[in-house]
Amino acid sequence: MIAETALPKAQKYDDNLLRNLGLVGVLVILVIIGIVTRPELYSDPAWVRNNVLIILQQASGIGVVTVGMTFVIIGGGIDLSVGAIIALAGVWATTLATQSYGAAGMIFTALVVGVAVGLVNGVLIAYGKLVPFIATLAMLVSARGLAAQISGKQTQVSANETINSIATTKLLGIPLLVWILALVVAAGWVLLNRTTFGRRTVAVGGNPEAARLAGINVKRHSLLLYVLSGLCCGIGAIMLTSQATSAQAAMANLYELDAIAAAIIGGTLLSGGRGTIIGALFGVLVFSTITNLFAINNLATEVQNMVKGGIIVAAVLLQQFRYRSLTNLLRRRNVSDKP
Amino acid sequence: MSESAGSARKILTLTDVVKEFPGVRALDGVHLEVLEGEVHCLLGQNGAGKSTLIKVLAGVHHADSGEILWQGEPFAPASPQAAMRAGIATIYQELDLVDDLSVAENAFLGHEPSRFGFTRRRSAAEQTRFILGKLGHPEIPPGRLIKDLPAAGKQIVSMARALSHNAKLIVMDEPSAVLAHDEVENLFRIIRELTAHGIAVVYISHRLAEIREIGDRVTVLKDGRTTAAGLSARTPTRELVGKMTGRSFEYAFPPRVAPDKESSAPEEKRTPLLTVTNLSRAGEFADISLTVRPGEIVGIAGLVGSGRSELLETIFGARRPDTGTVILNGHRITGVGSAVRHGMGMAPEERKSQALLLDEPVFKNMTLASFAGFARAGFTAARDERAAAQRTADNLELRPRDVDRPVRTLSGGNQQKVVVGRWLLTRENNAGGTRLLLLDEPTRGVDVGARAELYQVIHDLAANGVGVLLVSSEVPEVLGLADRVLVMREGRLIHEALAGEIDEDTVLDLVMAGSLMEGEAA
Numbered sequence: 001m002i003a004e005t006a007l008p009k010a011q012k013y014d015d016n017l018l019r020n021l022g023l024v025g026v027l028v029i030l031v032i033i034g035i036v037t038r039p040e041l042y043s044d045p046a047w048v049r050n051n052v053l054i055i056l057q058q059a060s061g062i063g064v065v066t067v068g069m070t071f072v073i074i075g076g077g078i079d080l081s082v083g084a085i086i087a088l089a090g091v092w093a094t095t096l097a098t099q100s101y102g103a104a105g106m107i108f109t110a111l112v113v114g115v116a117v118g119l120v121n122g123v124l125i126a127y128g129k130l131v132p133f134i135a136t137l138a139m140l141v142s143a144r145g146l147a148a149q150i151s152g153k154q155t156q157v158s159a160n161e162t163i164n165s166i167a168t169t170k171l172l173g174i175p176l177l178v179w180i181l182a183l184v185v186a187a188g189w190v191l192l193n194r195t196t197f198g199r200r201t202v203a204v205g206g207n208p209e210a211a212r213l214a215g216i217n218v219k220r221h222s223l224l225l226y227v228l229s230g231l232c233c234g235i236g237a238i239m240l241t242s243q244a245t246s247a248q249a250a251m252a253n254l255y256e257l258d259a260i261a262a263a264i265i266g267g268t269l270l271s272g273g274r275g276t277i278i279g280a281l282f283g284v285l286v287f288s289t290i291t292n293l294f295a296i297n298n299l300a301t302e303v304q305n306m307v308k309g310g311i312i313v314a315a316v317l318l319q320q321f322r323y324r325s326l327t328n329l330l331r332r333r334n335v336s337d338k339p
Numbered sequence: 340m341s342e343s344a345g346s347a348r349k350i351l352t353l354t355d356v357v358k359e360f361p362g363v364r365a366l367d368g369v370h371l372e373v374l375e376g377e378v379h380c381l382l383g384q385n386g387a388g389k390s391t392l393i394k395v396l397a398g399v400h401h402a403d404s405g406e407i408l409w410q411g412e413p414f415a416p417a418s419p420q421a422a423m424r425a426g427i428a429t430i431y432q433e434l435d436l437v438d439d440l441s442v443a444e445n446a447f448l449g450h451e452p453s454r455f456g457f458t459r460r461r462s463a464a465e466q467t468r469f470i471l472g473k474l475g476h477p478e479i480p481p482g483r484l485i486k487d488l489p490a491a492g493k494q495i496v497s498m499a500r501a502l503s504h505n506a507k508l509i510v511m512d513e514p515s516a517v518l519a520h521d522e523v524e525n526l527f528r529i530i531r532e533l534t535a536h537g538i539a540v541v542y543i544s545h546r547l548a549e550i551r552e553i554g555d556r557v558t559v560l561k562d563g564r565t566t567a568a569g570l571s572a573r574t575p576t577r578e579l580v581g582k583m584t585g586r587s588f589e590y591a592f593p594p595r596v597a598p599d600k601e602s603s604a605p606e607e608k609r610t611p612l613l614t615v616t617n618l619s620r621a622g623e624f625a626d627i628s629l630t631v632r633p634g635e636i637v638g639i640a641g642l643v644g645s646g647r648s649e650l651l652e653t654i655f656g657a658r659r660p661d662t663g664t665v666i667l668n669g670h671r672i673t674g675v676g677s678a679v680r681h682g683m684g685m686a687p688e689e690r691k692s693q694a695l696l697l698d699e700p701v702f703k704n705m706t707l708a709s710f711a712g713f714a715r716a717g718f719t720a721a722r723d724e725r726a727a728a729q730r731t732a733d734n735l736e737l738r739p740r741d742v743d744r745p746v747r748t749l750s751g752g753n754q755q756k757v758v759v760g761r762w763l764l765t766r767e768n769n770a771g772g773t774r775l776l777l778l779d780e781p782t783r784g785v786d787v788g789a790r791a792e793l794y795q796v797i798h799d800l801a802a803n804g805v806g807v808l809l810v811s812s813e814v815p816e817v818l819g820l821a822d823r824v825l826v827m828r829e830g831r832l833i834h835e836a837l838a839g840e841i842d843e844d845t846v847l848d849l850v851m852a853g854s855l856m857e858g859e860a861a
Contacts, residue, residue, distance in 0.1 A: 196714045203707060206696040213657055213687055213694065214708040214761065215679030274698060 019267040022318065023282035026311075030289045037297050051292065053175060057167075059288040060177040061086075061239045062258050063281060067188040068232030069259040070280040074192070075225040076205035076272030077132040081121060082233050083255035084143035089113040089237035090247030091147040094156040103162035110241075111234040117143060118230020122223030136226075140256065148249035155248040158241055166242035177239055184235065189277045201225065206273025261308070262287060265315035286311065347374040349408075350539050351396075351427075351508060356405030358391055365391040366402070367563035373508065376537045378530060380550045380572060382583055383560035389543055392560070393510050396541075397429040398422030410507075420449065428501030429510040432517075434493050436485045443467040443481035446499040470499045474529050491522040498529065509533065510541040515549055516783065519642040519812075520850070527553050545786070546813075547576055559583055592794055592819035612806040613683075613775050615654060618663030623649040624830035627663070631775060631806040636797065638821030638838070639810045640846050646830035647810045648688050651777045654678075654808070655685045667775060679708055682774035684762030686755065686781055688810075694758045695746050702728035702742035705760045731760040736792055752789025755781060759796060775806040782816060794820060814846050826850060 035042045042048060065082050072079045092098060093110040101109075117139065124135040158164055169176040192198035200221050203211040212218045236255075241247045262283030268275030287308060294304040351373040358366035366388050373379045383389050394400045395407075398416030407414045409425060416422035422429075436445045443463045444451070452462040467481040476495050485493060494514060501509045511530075515523045530540055530553055544550055550557060554572035558565060559582040567582045611630035618627040624646035631637045641647045652658045654665050656678040665672040670681045678685075687693035695704055702721075705728040706713065713720045713727070728742045735756045737749075746757055759781070762773040778797070782790045797820060801807055811817050817824055818838055826834040826849045834841075834849050 194719060195717050196711045196719055197717065199703070199710050199719055202699065202703075203696060206699065207692070207694075209693045210695055210707065212675060213655070213685060215675050216707075217676060273696065 020276070020279055020282055023266065023279065023286060023315075026286055026315075027282070027289060030286070030293055034293050034296065037293075041296060051296070053178065055285070055288050055292045056178045056181070057175050057243075058291065059284045060175075060181040061236045061243070061252075062255060062262070062288070063181045063284045064184045064232050064239065065229075065236045065252075065255055066259040066262045066280050066284050067184050067277060068229035069256075070263045070266070070268050070275055070277055071188070071192065071201055072132075072225050072229045073260070073263050073268050073270060074205045074272060074275040075201045075222060076208060077125065077222060077225060078136065078260070078270075079121065079226060079229045080133065080136040080256045081117065081139035081143055082229060082236075082259055083252040084140045084147070085114055085117045085230055085233035086237045086240060086252035086255060087147040087247070087249050088117060088143040088150075089234045090241045090251055091151045091156060091249060093237065094158050094241060094247040095150060099158070099160055103160050106158075106160060106163055106241075107238055110237045111231060114230040114232070114234025114237065115227055116230070118227040118233070119223070121230065122226035125226065126219040126222040144249055151247070151249050153249060155246050157246045163238070163242050164245045166238065167245075177243070180235070180239060184232065185277060185281050192277055197221075197224070202273060204272075258284075258287060261312050265312060283315075347376055349373070350375045350410055351414075352406075352408040354406040354408075356392075356395065356402045356407060358395055358400055359403050365563055366395070368565065369405070369560065369563070370565040370568050371558050372569055373539050373541060374556075375507075375539055376534045377555040378534055378540045378542050378553050378572075380554040380557045381541055381543045381560065382547075382550065382557055382579060387560040387583070388563040389560060390512070391563075393429060393431075393512055393541075393543070396422065396427055396508075396510055398427075423449075423504045423506075426505060426507040427510065428504055428506035428508070430494070430497045430501060430512065430514060432512040432514075434497050434517075436493055436496060438486040439484060441482050441484055442471075442479055442488070442496050442499075445485055445496050446470065446481075446503050448500065450504070466503065467499060470502045471495070473502065473532070474498055475525070475532065490517040491519070491525070494518065494526070495529070506538065508539045508541065510543075512543050513545065513784075514542070515544055515546065520847070521642075523549070545784075547579060612668060613654070613808070614664075614666045616664050616666070618650070618653060618665065619661050620649060620653060620658060621661055622830075624653075624827075627832055629825060629832065631808050633774070633806055634801050634804045635823065636801050636807040636809060636821045637823045637825065638817035639808070639825045639827050640814055640817045640850055641810070641827030642812070642850055645827045645850075647827050648779050650827070651685065651779050651808070651810055652687070655683060655777055657685075682772060683777065684708065684773040684775070685777040686758045686762070686779060688779040688783070690751070690754055690758055690784075694761075695754060697747040698745050700743045701732065701737070701746055701749070701757055704746050704757050705731060705742070705764050708761050709764060727764050728760070731764045732756075734763070735760050735796060750786070750789070752785040752793070755785055755793060756789070756796070759793070763796075763800070773805060775808065776800060778807060778809045780811055781809065782811070782813070814843050814850070818843060818846065 041051075065086070069079055069082060089110040092113045093106040098106055098109045121136055121139055124130045125132050128135070166176055171179055192201065200211070200216055203214070203216060204218050204221050208218050236252070237247070240251055244251070263275065263280045264270060264283070265286065266276060266279030266281070266283035268280060290307060290311065291304060294301065294307075349372055351371070353369055353371040356366055356369040357364070369388065369392055371379075371381075371392070381389055381392070391400060395402050398419045398421050401415060409427070414425065416425060416427075419429075437448065440448070443460070443466075446467045447463045452459045452466070464481040468477065471477055471479050471481070474495055476492075479488070479492055479495065485496065488496065494517065498509070514526055518526060527549075530542070533540060542550070542554060550572055557567070557570045557572050557574060557579065559567040559570070559579065561583055570579070609632065612633045612635075613629075613631040615627060615629045619625045627650055629637070639647050639650070649658065653660050654672070656665070656672045656674040656676070667678070667681045667683055670677065672678045672681065672683070691697060696707070702725045703710070706724040710719055710724060713723050725742055729740070731737075732740050732742055737753055737756050737760070746754055749757065759776075759778075762776055781793055781797070785793065797807055797809070809817065809820060818841070821838045824836050824838050824841055824846065825832050826846060828850060
C-alpha cells in the first residue's frame with residue numbers, strides 16, 4: 001500500500017527519451033572530436049553538409065537492416081543471418097538471368113529472396129522449435145554458401161543503370177538512399193508504436209506465455225517477425241548492390257553484429273519486450289559517425305573496431321547505471337520528465 | 340515447542356528500525372524480538388513491510404536507523420553472504436535455487452567444500468545426505484537435479500541450504516504457499532525439529548490457521564510499523580486481523596443471492612454455458628465431465644498436483660486434450676484463440692509469469708486480449724484503450740487508479756485485478772464479451788482487503804450472467820464463493836455438491852484421503 005501511494009502521481013515511467021538523449025549526447029561528443037581534430041574541414045559549411053549526407057548514406061543500408069533486427073529482438077528472438085540474407089538476395093538479384101528482367105525484376109527478386117529466407121527462419125523457429133540463435137546461425141552459414149554457389153565466388157557487376165542510379169540519385173538535395181532509410185524508420189516506428197503488430201511484438205517478447213493465454217498467436221507472430229527482418233534485408237540488398245554497383249557472396253559481412261549492437265545501444269533489451277526504433281537509429285548513426293571520424297582523420301580501421309567495441313560496452317554500462325540510479329534520482333526529486 | 344532450558348534467550352532484537360526507499364518509508368519503526376528456539380510469526384498485509392524487513396535481516400538492504408541486536412551484538416550485515424555467515428538464513432517465497440544444479444550443489448552453493456579450488460563433490464554429497472536426513476527426507480538423492488524435484492522437495496533443499504550454514508535463525512517467507520496440504524504437515528514437522536534444536540524460525544504466512552498451529556508468538560506489521568509485538572499465537576482471529584487491517588474478518592464473502600436454484604429461472608439460464616465431456620490428458624487428469632451455467636460459480640477443490648490447473652488450462656485451449664471435448668455456447672474450443680473469440684477468459688495461477696507484462700503500463704496489460712478489437716485497420720487505438728482500462732480500473736477500485744503505471748509497481752492484489760480486468764474489459768468492448776471466466780487461485784498472495792474486493796468482483800460478474808469456474812487451494816474460499824463445488828483428486832472428479840450442502844471438513848477429507856465417500860465417486 002505505502003509503496004504505491006508514495007510514487008509521484010504525474011510520473012512518466014518511460015525512460016526512452018532519456019536514453020535517446022544520451023545517444024544524441026554521444027553523437028555531439030563525436031562531432032566535437034571531429035571539429036577538434038580537423039578544424040580546417042569543419043570551417044567549410046559546404047563540406048560539413050556534404051559530410052553529414054555521407055554519414056547518413058553510409059548508415060542507410062545497415063539502418064534498414066537494424067529496423068528489422070530491432071523488431072526481432074523486441075519479439076524475444078535474434079537474427080544472425082541478416083548479413084547472409086543480404087548477400088544471397090544481392091547475388092540472386094544480380095545474376096545475368098535476373099538482370100535480364102530489368103530493375104523491377106531485380107528488386108522483386110531481392111525482396112522475395114529476403115522474405116523467403118525469413119520465412120524459413122521463422123518456420124524453423126516458431127514451428128520447428130529451434131532456438132533462434134541456432135536456426136539463424138545455420139542460416140548464416142548456408143545462405144552465404146548458397147550465395148557463393150550461385151555467384152561462383154565471383155563479383156557480379158550490375159549492368160542495370162536504374163539500379164545503379166539509386167545510390168547516386170538525390171531528391172531535394174538528399175540522397176535517395178537516405179530517403180529510403182527515413183521511410184523504413186518511419187514505417188518501423190509506426191508499426192511498432194501504433195499498430196496491433198507492434199503491440200503483439202512487445203507482448204510476445206515480454207511474456208510469451210501471457211501473450212499466448214491472452215489469445216495471441218505467438219507462433220505465427222514470431223514467424224512474421226523473421227519475415228519482416230528478411231524483407232528489410234531484401235531492401236538492404238538492393239541499397240548495397242546499388243552503392244557498389246555489384247554484389248558478391250561476401251557482401252554485408254558482419255552486418256548481423258552491427259545491427260544487433262546498434263539495436264542494443266539504442267536501448268533494446270536483448271531478452272525481449274522492450275526497445276525503440278528511434279534508439280536503434282541513433283545506434284546506427286553513432287557507428288557510422290565513428291567510421292566517418294576515422295576516415296576524415298585517415299586512421300586505420302583496426303583501431304576503429306576496437307573503439308566500436310568499447311562504445312558498445314560503455315553504452316550498455318551507462319544504460320544500466322542510468323536505469324538504476326538516474327530514474328531513482330528523478331523519482332526522489334519528484335521531477336516528471338516531459339512526455 | 341521450544342525446549343526452553345530456563346527462560347529462552349533473546350537471539351534477535353529490532354528496535355525502531357527504519358528503512359526508506361526513494362519516496363517510500365517501507366519500514367517506519369519496526370520492533371521485533373525473537374527468542375531462541377521459537378517460531379515467531381510475522382503478520383501483515385501486502386505492502387506492510389514484511390518483505391523489506393526480511394531483506395534487512397538477510398543483508399540485502401541496510402536499515403537507515405534503529406537498532407538490530409543479533410545474539411547481543413549490533414548487527415549490520417554488509418551482504419547476504421555476511422548474514423548467512425552470521426547465522427541468519429532466509430528462504431524466499433520464490434525459491435532461489437539453481438534448476439540445473441544438483442541438490443547437493445544447491446545446498447552448498449557459495450560455500451562448496453573445496454580443496455585447492457576443486458570442489459569436493461563426495462564430501463558435499465555426504466554432508467547434504469546428513470542434513471536431508473536430519474530434515475526427515477533421506478530419500479532425496481543429493482545428485483538429483485533441482486528441476487526434477489517437486490515444489491515441496493525444492494523447499495526442503497532450501498532448508499538444507501540454511502542448515503548447511505549452521506543457521507541459528509531461519510526466516511521463511513510464506514513457505515506454505517507452494518505446498519499442498521499434506522506437505523504443509525511435513526513442513527511443520529521439520530520446523531518443530533529445528534526449534535527443538537534451539538533454532539529460531541521467523542515464519543510468514545497469510546494463513547492464520549497455520550500460524551495458530553505452528554507459531555509461538557506473533558508480531559503484526561501495518562504500514563511499515565509494528566502494531567503488536569510478541570502476542571501469543573493463540574490471540575483470537577478478530578484481534579489479529581484487526582491489528583493488520585483495522586477490520587476484523589479473514590474471509591469476508593459478500594452476501595449473494597445464488598442464481599436459479601428454483602426452476603422458475605429462465606430457460607436460457609438453465610442450459611449450460613460450458614460443457615466439458617470426458618476430457619483427459621495422460622498423467623494429468625482423466626475423464627472429466629462438468630458444466631457451468633450462465634451466472635453460476637463453480638468451484639473446484641483439490642490439492643496442488645491434483646490436476647486442477649492443468650484441467651483449467653486444457654478447458655481454455657492452452658493444452659491439447661488427449662480425448663474429450665470442450666463446448667462453449669455451442670462452439671467447440673480448439674485452442675486459446677477460439678476460446679477467447681467465443682468469450683472465455685482465464686486468470687492463470689502464476690500471475691507474473693503467465694499473465695502480465697510487468698514493465699508495460701496497466702492499460703496495455705488490461706487490453707492484452709482485446710487491443711485488436713479496439714484497433715482500426717490494424718492501428719491501435721491507445722486513447723480508447725486507456726479510457727476503457729480506466730473505467731475498468733475504477734470499477735475494480737484498482738489502487739492507484741493510474742492506468743499508465745507499470746504493472747510491476749502494483750501490489751499482488753492489484754495485479755490480480757488487472758488480470759481479471761482484462762476479461763471484464765473485453766466484455767465491455769465487444770458484444771458477447773467474456774461469458775465464462777476461469778480463475779486459477781485468484782487470491783494467492785492477495786491481502787485480506789483486496790481479497791474481499793475480488794470476491795465482490797466475482798459475485799458481480801456472476802450476477803451479470805457470466806459463468807465462473809474457480810480453482811482454489813483454500814477450501815473456505817471455494818465453499819464461500821461457489822454455488823456448486825467439485826472435488827478433484829489425483830486427476831479425477833470424485834464428488835459434486837451444492838456449496839450449502841457440504842462443509843469444509845468433508846471437502847478436506849475427500850481431497851486428501853477420499854476414504855469417507857469413495858463409493859460416491861461419480
